Amino acid sequence: MILGGVGFSVFIVLLALLAFSAFRVLREYERGVVFQLGRFWKVKGPGLVILVPGIQQMVRVDLRVVVMDIPSQDVITRDNVSVKVSAVLYFRVVDPARAIIQVERYLEATSQLAQTTLRAVLGKHELDGLLAERERLNLDVQKILDTQTDMWGIKVTNVEIKHVDLNETMVRAIARQAEAERERRAKVIHAEGELQASHMLAEAAEVLGRQPQALQLRYLETLTVIAADKNSTIVFPLPIDVLGPLLRRFAAPPAE
Structure with a gap:
């Protein structure tokens, strides 16, 4: 009787363990791929999943990124x-x-x-x-x-x-290439500036050529700008048409 009672208890325990092993809990981001006797059966989850022990097996798959x-x-x-x-x-x-x-x-x-x-x-x-x-x-x-x-x-x-x-060699080569590209752009910009300045100077010369007095005013304005620096020696061209009457007066013979 005692042996029979022990065997029955062992049977109950094994049955409980077997039943417990049949339950699986899958989280919201999990799915279970279930195989039945080695063949694919279905995908289960999330939540409680019940498997037949020894007949069904499950592989968990995470669906998160x-x-x-x-x-x-x-x-x-x-x-x-x-x-x-x-x-x-x-x-x-x-x-x-x-x-x-x-x-x-x-x-x-x-x-x-x-x-x-x-x-x-x-x-x-x-x-x-x-x-x-x-x-x-x-x-x-x-x-x-x-x-x-x-x-x-x-x-x-x-x-x-x-x-x-x-590598360091390529980094230096790229740096030299970038420097050469910047120098090229600087030269192009400088040349474009010279071209625009030449056009403006040509237009200015044409305007000044129409009025000789405007050239004298330009001389005076230039003298005003230079005079701001007191450490310079100024050589200012004096127009000959201003000195002409004075020279003729001094060169004339005195009246008797």
Whole structure:
């Protein structure tokens, strides 16, 4: 009787444990992919899920957005410049069944695909485009990844290039290029200023040529400006038409 009572108690305990193992609780952001005797049955959750022990198995899938760092990649651009590029990837599972059935370890698969796609896309562009057109490159990488991971039940929402690392030689070359570009712009602006000034001086000379008195007034104005600095020696040209009458008067013979 005692052995029978112990066996019955063990049976009850095992039955309770078996019944307890049949219950699963999934959070709001989780789904359970249920397999029945090895075959896909359905996706369950969230909330309380009841499984048949020994017959049904469940794999949990997180539906939240995953933020994944893409390790620094060695990229050779189209103009044969070697750079290191790192990025960040945002994606989430939209079809739990395909994420579990179609690919083994979808997180690792997405990471490897993102690395190869990043190298392939950036290698088609020159260094200037890589530095100046990040938004377009981000969109190109995101579209390619989203298309390729669609069969895995994964939605790639965004890709952001974080850092582009150049060696010191290339940094100095870019600095010299920027300096030369600024010098070119300065020379062009200076030449344009000289051209505009020449046109204005030509117009001013034409106006002054119509009225000789205006030239004298211009001389006086120039003298006023120069006189503001008292440490200068001024050589002022005196018009000959002013001195002409005086010279003729002194040169005339005295009247008898």
